[in-house]
Structure formats: structure tokens, C-alpha cells
Amino acid sequence: MEDRGFDLEGRLDALVEHDLKRSLAPADRVAERGYFASPSGGELPVLDSEEALVFASNNYLGLTADKRVQDAARQAGATVGTGAGASRLVTGDTLVHQDLERLLAETKGTDRALAFSSGYAANVGTITALEPDVIFSDERNHASIVDGCRLSGAETVVYDHCDAASLRAEMADRADRADGPGADGESWLIVTDTVFSMDGTVAPLESICDVAEEFGAWVMVDEAHATGLYADGGGIVQAEGLEDRVHVQLGTLSKALASQGGYVAGSDALVELLVNEARPFVFSTGLTPMAAAAASEALHLARHSDARERLWENVAHLRDGFESMGFEVPGESQILPIVVGDREDALALEAGIRDRNVIAPAIRPPTVPEGTCRIRVAPTAAHDRNDVVACLEAFQAAGTEVGLL
Numbered sequence: 099m100e101d102r103g104f105d106l107e108g109r110l111d112a113l114v115e116h117d118l119k120r121s122l123a124p125a126d127r128v129a130e131r132g133y134f135a136s137p138s139g140g141e142l143p144v145l146d147s148e149e150a151l152v153f154a155s156n157n158y159l160g161l162t163a164d165k166r167v168q169d170a171a172r173q174a175g176a177t178v179g180t181g182a183g184a185s186r187l188v189t190g191d192t193l194v195h196q197d198l199e200r201l202l203a204e205t206k207g208t209d210r211a212l213a214f215s216s217g218y219a220a221n222v223g224t225i226t227a228l229e230p231d232v233i234f235s236d237e238r239n240h241a242s243i244v245d246g247c248r249l250s251g252a253e254t255v256v257y258d259h260c261d262a263a264s265l266r267a268e269m270a271d272r273a274d275r276a277d278g279p280g281a282d283g284e285s286w287l288i289v290t291d292t293v294f295s296m297d298g299t300v301a302p303l304e305s306i307c308d309v310a311e312e313f314g315a316w317v318m319v320d321e322a323h324a325t326g327l328y329a330d331g332g333g334i335v336q337a338e339g340l341e342d343r344v345h346v347q348l349g350t351l352s353k354a355l356a357s358q359g360g361y362v363a364g365s366d367a368l369v370e371l372l373v374n375e376a377r378p379f380v381f382s383t384g385l386t387p388m389a390a391a392a393a394s395e396a397l398h399l400a401r402h403s404d405a406r407e408r409l410w411e412n413v414a415h416l417r418d419g420f421e422s423m424g425f426e427v428p429g430e431s432q433i434l435p436i437v438v439g440d441r442e443d444a445l446a447l448e449a450g451i452r453d454r455n456v457i458a459p460a461i462r463p464p465t466v467p468e469g470t471c472r473i474r475v476a477p478t479a480a481h482d483r484n485d486v487v488a489c490l491e492a493f494q495a496a497g498t499e500v501g502l503l
């Protein structure tokens with residue numbers, strides 16, 4: 099009989115051979131330090147006896163462990179329910195969802211906002227619902243944007259990372275193309291992350307808006323790694339005062355907002371369209387009320403506590419420390435990529451800091467281009483001065499051991 103099955107072992111062996119195989123390693127909690135278990139496969143995991151410092155979480159404001167956020171989730175679970183029970187359009191819409199959306203719209207300076215069950219769903223649902231003819235997408239945009247572009251069936255033009263001149267050239271080229279369908283009557287969408295999660299870079303938003311206006315295109319931004327961290331708890335759009343020039347502001351509730359879910363903020367018409375046409379919104383159970391309530395409380399704290407200040411102090415201290423050791427740390431955000439080059443060095447450095455009880459992941463292809471492997475260091479507001487010093491000391495010792503310093 100012919101074999102028409104799938105060679106899964108072969109594919110896994112190839113990943114191992116190329117230093118690309120990843121494994122699950124459970125932690126006891128989501129916080130600035132914790133106990134971890136070795137990859138357990140099918141067995142019940144056993145937590146290691148040593149506590150490690152975690153510089154590898156997108157819990158940027160450290161709010162997953164905040165009692166006020168936990169209480170908000172607990173209370174919503176007890177009073178509203180642990181699950182929404184249905185799509186928002188059926189019976190899954192609650193006051194907790196509406197409250198979150200009101201607060202998000204206020205923070206983002208828009209008419210309205212809409213919560214999705216994940217940031218991934220928000221990107222895929224929004225891009226497909228807009229039905230753009232042409233999308234201009236930064237080459238390093240998140241996978242959920244890439245998947246949204248693919249699923250929308252739009253012609254997708256990729257421009258150079260964070261390069262408004264490249265974007266302009268691509269738009270001019272597309273507008274001039276004689277044998278194309280022509281730009282008249284088409285809808286054009288520019289889409290970009292604002293803070294890039296693996297590079298720490300920040301999109302040149304004002305210049306992108308200038309180019310968009312020149313060609314009559316819309317701008318959609320993904321503020322997943324910025325929401326909660328900038329001006330008044332907003333993102334880069336708020337930091338740069340671009341609310342009136344960006345048409346779609348999207349983000350996640352799962353990073354600084356310490357919860358789960360995604361959101362889109364924009365005009366009344368945009369939100370009404372998404373409520374009706376975004377398939378991951380229409381055909382998926384509403385966000386759990388506990389996640390909505392936790393995110394609301396976290397957003398309130400992002401706006402009205404000193405958490406942002408504490409995060410940015412840690413970022414400045416770490417960046418200074420890494421750079422004075424001689425590491426290259428590109429970007430200009432809270433994400434600190436320690437670029438080391440090849441996979442072996444990145445994996446050796448990851449293991450070296452792990453031996454010193456500091457956890458930060460080696461990032462390899464396909465997440466980043468070949469030859470630019472790195473350790474992604476992400477501090478949180480919950481790390482104290484001693485944690486930051488311990489992290490720097492681990493990198494100094496491991497970097498020397500591996501021969502990188």
C-alpha cells in the first residue's frame with residue numbers, strides 16, 4: 099500500500115538538526131521571577147528547585163501579579179461569569195466588555211473601540227473586513243498581520259523595515275504601473291507595527307502618515323507592544339499626537355494590559371463594520387468577562403500609576419549596562435535585542451544566562467533573518483534594582499564565557 103501519511107518525525111529531526119527545535123517549559127506563575135520545569139513532553143512537569151529571574155515576558159508593566167487586576171478578574175468571574183457563553187452578537191455581550199471598550203476608545207482618542215478574543219484575531223479580522231485592494235506592509239510586520247494580508251486576498255506590497263522613503267517609492271511605483279488595474283477607485287491600506295517586538299524599533303509614524311496622505315491611503319497600526327506604555331497609557335500614536343491621521347489603531351490586551359484579547363479603536367463606522375463583518379468577531383465566542391475586566395483595570399493602572407515610570411527606568415539602566423559591556427542593542431523601545439549573529443552563539447548565551455538563573459530567549463530564524471540571532475531582553479516594571487543588576491551580571495559572565503565579550 100502506498101504511504102500517504104505525514105512524515106512528522108522527519109520534519110522534527112530537521113528542526114533539531116538546524117538548531118530550530120523549540121519546546122514547552124512550564125512556569126509556576128507569570129511574574130518577574132518564577133520556577134520553571136524542564137520540557138516535559140507527555141509527563142507531568144516537575145518545577146526546578148531554583149527560582150529564575152524572567153526577562154522574557156511581555157507583561158511589561160508587571161500587572162499580571164497586581165492584586166487590583168486579579169481582583170477585577172475575580173469579581174467579573176463571580177458576578178458576570180467565567181465565560182461569555184456565546185458570540186457578542188448573540189448573548190455574549192456584557193457591560194464589562196462595553197466598559198473596557200469605552201476606556202480603550204478614551205485612551206486611544208477615537209469614537210469607539212471593539213474587543214476581540216486575541217490580537218491575532220483582531221488583525222486577521224480587521225484586514226479581511228476592510229477588503230483592501232492593495233496593502234503596503236512593513237517587511238517585519240507581525241505574523242498576524244501577514245496572515246491577515248494573505249487571507250484578504252489583497253495585492254500585498256512589502257516595503258523596507260521602518261523606511262518611509264521605501265514605502266513612498268513602492269506607492270509611487272504602484273500608482274504609475276501602466277499594466278496594473280490602475281490606482282483610481284482602489285482602496286489602499288498601509289499597515290505597520292508601531293513597536294517591533296523582535297527589533298525594538300519604532301515605526302516612523304509621522305512620515306508614514308505624510309506618505310499615506312499624499313496617496314490617499316489609510317493607515318492601520320498594530321500597537322501590541324506599545325499599548326499602555328506611552329503618553330497617558332496610550333501607544334506611539336498618542337506619544338506622537340497622530341490620532342487624527344491614523345485610521346485604525348489595533349493592539350492586544352495580552353501584553354502590558356496583563357490579560358488576554360485584542361482590540362481595534364477607530365471611527366464609529368469602522369467599529370460598526372467590524373461588528374458586522376469581521377469574521378473572528380462574529381463567529382467566535384466573546385472575550386471572557388474576566389479578561390475584559392482585568393484589561394480595564396490594567397489600563398486604568400497604566401494611565402494612573404507609576405508603573406510606566408518604573409519600566410522605563412529599568413529599560414534605561416539595562417540599555418546602559420549592555421552597551422557599556424560592548425553588546426549591540428538596536429532599537430529605541432522597552433525591548434532590548436542583544437544581537438549576537440549566529441544560532442550557536444545565541445543558544446550558548448541563552449544557556450549561559452540560564453545557568454545563572456536569568457531567563458531570556460534566543461530568537462532564531464524564521465522569527466529573525468539568518469545571521470541576526472539575538473537574545474530578546476524584556477524588563478518589566480516589577481523588576482527591582484537588584485534584579486536588573488543580577489541580569490547584567492549574568493550577561494557579563496555568560497558573554498565572557500561564550501567569547502562574545
Ligand SMILES: Cc1ncc(COP(=O)(O)O)c(C=O)c1O
Nearest residue numbers: 216217218240295322350352359
Ligand atoms: C505585533 C503583534 N501583533 C499581534 C500579536 C497577537 O496578539 P495576541 O497574542 O493577543 O494574539 C502579537 C503577539 O502576540 C504581536 O506581537
